[in-house]
Amino acid sequence: MTDKDHSFTAGQDLAHALALLHQQSPTAQDIPAQLPTTGYGERATLDLLAPHVLGQAARLDRPDTLAHMDPPTPWITWASALWNARLNQNLLHPATAPFARTAEATVIDWLIPYFGMDGGHLCAGSTLANLTALWAAREVAGVKVVLASQAAHLSVAKAAHILGLNYVSIPTQRNGQIDDSHLSPDRLPANACLVLTAGSTATGVIDPLRLAGRAAWTHVDAAWAGPLRLSPSHAPRLDGIEQADSIAVSAHKWLFQPKESALILFRDTARANTALSFGGGYLATPNIGLQGSRGAAAVSLLATLLAWGQDGFAQRIARCMAMAERLAEAVDAHPALQLWGQPQSGVVVFRPLHMAAQALQQRLPEGMFSLCMLDEQPWLRSVAANPVADIAGIIATLSVAVDNRR
Ligand SMILES: *Cc1c(COP(=O)(O)O)cnc(C)c1O
Numbered sequence: 001m002t003d004k005d006h007s008f009t010a011g012q013d014l015a016h017a018l019a020l021l022h023q024q025s026p027t028a029q030d031i032p033a034q035l036p037t038t039g040y041g042e043r044a045t046l047d048l049l050a051p052h053v054l055g056q057a058a059r060l061d062r063p064d065t066l067a068h069m070d071p072p073t074p075w076i077t078w079a080s081a082l083w084n085a086r087l088n089q090n091l092l093h094p095a096t097a098p099f100a101r102t103a104e105a106t107v108i109d110w111l112i113p114y115f116g117m118d119g120g121h122l123c124a125g126s127t128l129a130n131l132t133a134l135w136a137a138r139e140v141a142g143v144k145v146v147l148a149s150q151a152a153h154l155s156v157a158k159a160a161h162i163l164g165l166n167y168v169s170i171p172t173q174r175n176g177q178i179d180d181s182h183l184s185p186d187r188l189p190a191n192a193c194l195v196l197t198a199g200s201t202a203t204g205v206i207d208p209l210r211l212a213g214r215a216a217w218t219h220v221d222a223a224w225a226g227p228l229r230l231s232p233s234h235a236p237r238l239d240g241i242e243q244a245d246s247i248a249v250s251a252h253k254w255l256f257q258p259k260e261s262a263l264i265l266f267r268d269t270a271r272a273n274t275a276l277s278f279g280g281g282y283l284a285t286p287n288i289g290l291q292g293s294r295g296a297a298a299v300s301l302l303a304t305l306l307a308w309g310q311d312g313f314a315q316r317i318a319r320c321m322a323m324a325e326r327l328a329e330a331v332d333a334h335p336a337l338q339l340w341g342q343p344q345s346g347v348v349v350f351r352p353l354h355m356a357a358q359a360l361q362q363r364l365p366e367g368m369f370s371l372c373m374l375d376e377q378p379w380l381r382s383v384a385a386n387p388v389a390d391i392a393g394i395i396a397t398l399s400v401a402v403d404n405r406r
Helices: 012-021 042-053 075-087 098-115 126-141 154-163 226-230 269-276 297-333 357-363 391-403
Strands: 119-123 145-149 166-170 192-197 217-221 246-250 262-266 337-339 347-352 370-374 377-383
Touching (some): 126 269, 226 246, 297 391, 357 377, 357 391
Parallel strands (some): 192 217
Antiparallel strands (some): 246 262, 347 377
């Protein structure tokens, strides 16, 4: 190594990294089994890694991909993620991140009106957002028990466990929504946090959000379906969410952000932050929330919000919703397929009548549909997170696979 260390001043090799993104990857060479004593250098490393990293990942923007809540990412976020890595700003330290902190405040300010909240912050996923919310509920509202439906995400039970709160799983109705007969005022414990799910992970079902406000604290886990609020035509599906005390939204799902990006929003942020703020010592400003050092994920979200505007999000989400409607109609009309229920937030669940769900899945391209278990039965599941999917092609492929079952 010379006295000028070029590892910190990228030249043309950075452009090579970009070029590799658009190239067909050659055959992969093995990654050494042991840590190399002498480094390969950056350029050779890029060439070594490209076939592995770029060649062996699912392409979420493929026209036949509709299986998971992971969206393809708009290219402007590739650029902002690169800038973020270059700068390595830390939201914990205002001095290293003067603009990143502004970017986060701007993004939060722009999005809170859609949810009726008054502030919040970003964190690395809704698992953390749910934990942050229940932590605030425990400290601020004296919550001792968490109630959530059987369809709630496992992160809610995990958060209750970490926080030493009792967890009560409430049955769901046939349509997958939380059974509100268990939530009448006389049955709700005084110190309860009610968690409502807006877009359950398995079926996309939205719990009745008019139940928000009944308990000492209501948290809405809108990790998946929260972004419907940006679509004027679909926002009413989440009416009532503004009565929540806290809301989790994963930006790395239906806001098309690279991982790890999520929002935790509060109706009374000043009150919540009293519980979530730790200060003193070497910190110039208090550390709010669960994470310490934290990157500038907000820059990517800000870039996408600027590039697309509200309309750009609304149109892409509406396109995804329309794909789910079309798929559900096709499944419902097919004599050999059974639709689990009408899709509420872009998730379509169905199964074949004359063969196992797994067998049908194996006949289809990998990444087209996922499997989920409902009442201990396997079902196929599609999630409309890919706005550039070819839904007509997917329906045609599905029909062929079902019809050629013999
Ligand atoms: C995905 C999901 C979560 C967890 O969010 P991460 O961002 O993956 O941590 C929580 N709740 C629901 C309903 C989800 O779909």
